[in-house]
Amino acid sequence: MTKVDVQYVDNYGETVSGVPKPGETRIAIYQTNVSAIDMVESQLDELAKRVGLLRTMSYISNTTGGHVKFHEEYGYIPILIGNDNRPVLLLRLVEILDGLIDYEMLQSELPTLSLSQIDGAIQFIRKLSQINSRGIDLDDLEDEEDMQDDELMVALRASLANQEIARVLFDDNRTR
Secondary structure, eight states, X not given: OOOEEEEEEOTTSOEEESOOOTTOOOEEEXXXXXXXXXXXXXXXXXXXXXXXXXXXXXXXXXXXXXXXXXXXXXXXXXXXXXXTSOEEEHHHHHHHHHHHOOHHHHHHHSTTSOHHHHHHHHHHHHHHTTOOTTOOOHHHHHHHHHHHOHHHHHHHHHHHHHTOOSSOOSOOOOOO
């Protein structure tokens, strides 16, 4: 049940709230649903954060050549426009780069970093590449689709059963 704050003007023109006494006449001047206001304020705060982040990302794009775009029709997800005028998710480019990375070579260049730290940095870049105004996590959507792919699930089960993992990172509790 939500808390409702009702305010009234009493017989003397004073603003009061609460339950009227017997015989007392009050005229409601406004009624607010406190939890609804809190909810709207929370949503506005979240929207302000997203707009601020989108502005920052747009600024960064503009200062680096303006190649990364944020179009409304794609939910402001960072995209590149191919020479065929079709959008390519920045996330797709990051995924390809992640697949091309030789983690051992990278660690030899940065020997003070662990594989977990390097992977965490890549995952951070991955998350940046999918920021959008709707708060959609593309990795979560992809995971949901993967869970429906019977062929992939069979391959994963077989791989786990045989302990054959294509790329093993020390910390598998990373956030994608």
